[in-house]
Amino acid sequence: MRDVAIVSYSQTPYVRSERVRNEVEMLMPVIDAVVEQSGIARREIGFTCSGSTDYLAGQSFSFVMAVDAVGAWPPIKESHVEMDGAWALYEAWVKIQCGEVDSALAFSFGRSSMGETAETLALQTDPYTVAPLCPDTISMAALQARVGLDKGLFSERDMAEVAARCRRAAKDNPEAQLKGDFDVDKLLAEPYLVSPLRKHDCPPISDGAAAIVIAAGDLAKQVSKKPVWIRGIDHRLDSHQLGSRDLSLSPSTELAGKKAGVAQGPIDFAELHAPFSHQELILRRALGLADDVLVNPSGGPLAANPIMSAGLARIGEASRRIAAGKGQRAVAHATSGPCLQQNLVCVLEG
Amino acid sequence: MSDPSAVGEPQLTAAHTLEYAYKRSLGPVLSRFFTGLRDKRIQGVKTGAGQVLVPPAEYDPATGEATTDEFVDVGPGGVVTSWAWVANPRAKHPLDHPFAFALVQLDGADTSLLHVVDTGDESSMSTGMRVKAKWADETIGQIQDIASFVPEEAS
Numbered sequence: 001m002r003d004v005a006i007v008s009y010s011q012t013p014y015v016r017s018e019r020v021r022n023e024v025e026m027l028m029p030v031i032d033a034v035v036e037q038s039g040i041a042r043r044e045i046g047f048t049c050s051g052s053t054d055y056l057a058g059q060s061f062s063f064v065m066a067v068d069a070v071g072a073w074p075p076i077k078e079s080h081v082e083m084d085g086a087w088a089l090y091e092a093w094v095k096i097q098c099g100e101v102d103s104a105l106a107f108s109f110g111r112s113s114m115g116e117t118a119e120t121l122a123l124q125t126d127p128y129t130v131a132p133l134c135p136d137t138i139s140m141a142a143l144q145a146r147v148g149l150d151k152g153l154f155s156e157r158d159m160a161e162v163a164a165r166c167r168r169a170a171k172d173n174p175e176a177q178l179k180g181d182f183d184v185d186k187l188l189a190e191p192y193l194v195s196p197l198r199k200h201d202c203p204p205i206s207d208g209a210a211a212i213v214i215a216a217g218d219l220a221k222q223v224s225k226k227p228v229w230i231r232g233i234d235h236r237l238d239s240h241q242l243g244s245r246d247l248s249l250s251p252s253t254e255l256a257g258k259k260a261g262v263a264q265g266p267i268d269f270a271e272l273h274a275p276f277s278h279q280e281l282i283l284r285r286a287l288g289l290a291d292d293v294l295v296n297p298s299g300g301p302l303a304a305n306p307i308m309s310a311g312l313a314r315i316g317e318a319s320r321r322i323a324a325g326k327g328q329r330a331v332a333h334a335t336s337g338p339c340l341q342q343n344l345v346c347v348l349e350g
Numbered sequence: 351m352s353d354p355s356a357v358g359e360p361q362l363t364a365a366h367t368l369e370y371a372y373k374r375s376l377g378p379v380l381s382r383f384f385t386g387l388r389d390k391r392i393q394g395v396k397t398g399a400g401q402v403l404v405p406p407a408e409y410d411p412a413t414g415e416a417t418t419d420e421f422v423d424v425g426p427g428g429v430v431t432s433w434a435w436v437a438n439p440r441a442k443h444p445l446d447h448p449f450a451f452a453l454v455q456l457d458g459a460d461t462s463l464l465h466v467v468d469t470g471d472e473s474s475m476s477t478g479m480r481v482k483a484k485w486a487d488e489t490i491g492q493i494q495d496i497a498s499f500v501p502e503e504a505s
Contacts, residue, residue, distance in 0.1 A: 078418055118399035119442055129405040130464055132493050134442040139451045142434030143464075150432070150477050195472060239411035244403065244452045244463030247432065 004096050005220035005227030006031040006348070008037035009316035011210040014177040014304035017113035020206035023057070026209045027069035028108055038213035039223030042071060045213065046101025048078045049092045051085035051108040052308050056122050066109060071164050076103070083107060084346050085312030086273075086334030089212055093233055102216040109209035110308035117205060117307060119184065124337060126206070126240055136339065140204055141276040142194045144247040144339040148278055149196055153249050153285075156196060160187040163200040163302055166280075170299025173317075177304040178204045203275040203305035210309040228319040228348050231329075232260030235344035245337050253286035256345040257331070262287055264347075268327035269294040271314035273335045275301040282340065285329060297321060311335060315346050322350040379408045382421060388491040392483065394459050396420040404459040425456035426483040427502055432462075435472045444494060450475050454499055468498035 012018075012026055035042050042349040048070055052063045061315025063080045069322055070076065081087045085108025094106035119138035125131045125140075148154050161184055187200045214220075220227040236252035237260075238245050257263075270287070274280035275327035280295060289295070296302075298317040301310045318332040329350070334344040376384060379395055383406050386393040395406035395417045403410070403417065405423050410417055433452040439445055444466050453462035468484070469475055481499035489495040 055445045076427065108373065111411070115438075119440065122442075126405075128376060128384070129493050133444050133466065134440065134449075135464060139434045139436060143451060143453060146432045146434065192437065194437070198435075233460050240409065241403075241405065241407070241461065242464055243431075243455075244411055283422060 002097055003217035003229060004093055004214050004228045005217070005221070005224065006212060006315070006319040007039065007215050007224040007227055008034045008213045009211070009218055009319050010034040010037065010207040010311055011175055011309070011316060013175045014206040014208040014306050016177065016205060016207070019110055022110065023062075023066055023071045023109050025208070026207070027066060027107065027211070030209050030211045031069050031107060033106070033209040034107075034213050039214070040103050040215065040219070041214065043074065045103050045105050046077065046105040047092055047095045048076050048086040049095075049104065050089035051081045051083050051106070051312065052110055052191065053082055055123060055292060056112060056117070056307060057115060058115065059064065065231035070105070084308050084310065084334050085210060085212075086346075087336070088316055089214070089312060089345060090233060090235060092214060093230060096214065096216050102219045103213065105211065105213050106312065107211035108210065108309040108312050110306055111204045111207040112307045113207050121338070123143050125171060128184070138194045138197060140242065140338045141202070141279070142197045143242065145196050145201070145276065145278040147246070147328040148248040148282065153248055154278060154281045155194045156190060157184065158281060159190055159201050160184045160198070162280050163187065166300045166302040169297050170303035173299050175227050175298040175304070175305065177206050179299060197276065197320065201277040203301045204303070206304045206306040208304065208309055208314045210306070210316055212319075219238050226323040226350065228322045228350055230346060231349050232262075232347040233344070234259035235342065237337070240341060242339055247341075248282060250282050250286040250340045250343060253283055253333065253340065253343040253345065257287045260288035260345040261348050262331055262345065262347055265329050267293050267331055268329055269297055269318070269321065270331040270333070271296055271298060271300065271318040272333045273301055273314050275305050275312045277302065279340055283333060286296055287333070287345070289331070311344065315348070318348050322348055325350075356505045362498060377408060379417070382406070382478075384491040387493070387495040388489045390485050390495075391423055392425045392456060392496075393421045394424045394456075396422065401460040402458060403461050404456055404463050422458060424458035428454045428456035428459070428481060428499070430467060430475070430477060430479050430481055431455050432477060433467060433475050435475060437472070445498065448472070449498070450497065454481060465496060468496045468500055474501065
């Protein structure tokens with residue numbers, strides 16, 4: 001295995017609705033910043049991979065126009081995944097492992113505000129047996145929360161505490177969207193949105209973009225004073241049929257965590273892609289994190305949930321925190337699909 | 351060159367229908383499931399380990415092995431294993447009044463089917479409650495052939 005490190009990360013401030021700029025205009029300053037901070041000349045970056053979904057733009061091959069933000073002349077080696085940017089990063093990491101390139105740029109973007117995201121995401125369910133019923137994301141997450149509540153794995157108060165803690169932590173993150181001090185008792189007095197979920201258990205609707213540059217060992221050491229090493233990265237998935245899974249568990253996260261080597265050292269903090277409050281509690285267990293491990297110091301997806309970037313943002317936020325000296329070894333996690341169907345786990349070290 | 355519209359000639363127009371102008375085959379397993387729904391039967395398929403999957407699948411999600419060609423009738427009664435109360439239905443939801451999305455483990459099945467339960471109010475919902483399928487007036491071979499699940503005692 002080649003050593004690979006994150007050498008720079010950049011993201012937009014996350015907002016409820018990006019009214020003025022299109023996707024390319026959103027991306028350009030992010031990509032300019034991440035390339036400049038990487039210390040690698042734009043022309044020298046060996047590979048570019050993006051993560052986005054046509055379903056948000058409502059236009060096929062919408063990702064092609066985003067290449068404008070990278071600067072595609074002279075010609076570049078480029079790829080795209082119809083997934084969160086964390087999986088674009090994974091493809092870039094594989095490309096470096098194959099020895100084809102020594103550096104890569106991965107980026108992602110999405111404007112959830114353009115449609116009914118909760119309904120759009122229902123289209124990723126089984127097109128014959130499930131999607132015609134339009135189970136929106138909130139309803140599916142509510143089914144999952146109920147299983148955990150019924151089994152006594154967590155309480156509605158535990159869920160509210162996750163939401164309050166994340167939005168309190170987000171006060172220190174200038175790029176987070178939903179932040180502030182919330183009283184748990186007051187949150188629990190609110191009505192249900194889709195029972196057993198209340199509004200605070202759900203993520204905000206966010207527009208935004210993120211980008212990351214990775215480099216192989218010697219190059220990373222040469223261009224960066226504080227490279228953040230990817231010590232393990234792995235992704236696994238569970239059945240797409242919700243009714244054939246125990247929704248209170250996440251076996252794919254557990255397996256990806258083992259393969260990525262989470263337990264091979266102490267964990268200082270974790271950035272978890274848990275858009276719904278109860279999902280953080282499920283992921284903590286699946287990753288075997290001790291109760292005192294700090295989770296989502298950035299605020300996490302409950303403070304900003306840019307669809308297609310929220311997973312890459314977990315890896316990016318974790319790398320920035322390590323580079324800033326606020327931790328030595330961290331877990332970053334990304335998810336895709338309803339109710340934590342597919343999961344990517346990444347172990348980072350300073 | 352003269353502008354045809356300026357001299358009163360009709361502009362060329364053409365109808366455009368946005369569609370996927372092809373048919374997809376459901377394959378051997380789901381075809382059988384949906385043909386069954388049309389005939390008001392709910393069928394699952396057995397895996398090599400003897401588990402009954404509903405909805406049926408061509409492959410066992412636990413092992414990746416092909417499922418067997420043994421289909422079994424399940425339901426129409428079953429147990430609610432989880433539910434989410436939708437107080438404000440969306441336009442695209444199957445029901446236009448408050449309902450529950452639910453996972454229903456049909457009698458004879460080892461997995462649960464995602465569908466809707468129509469009880470009228472949240473207080474009559476509970477995990478473990480028994481429900482049964484209520485068929486649509488016209489069944490044509492789609493998941494909405496089951497209009498909803500309703501409490502068993504009420505039927």
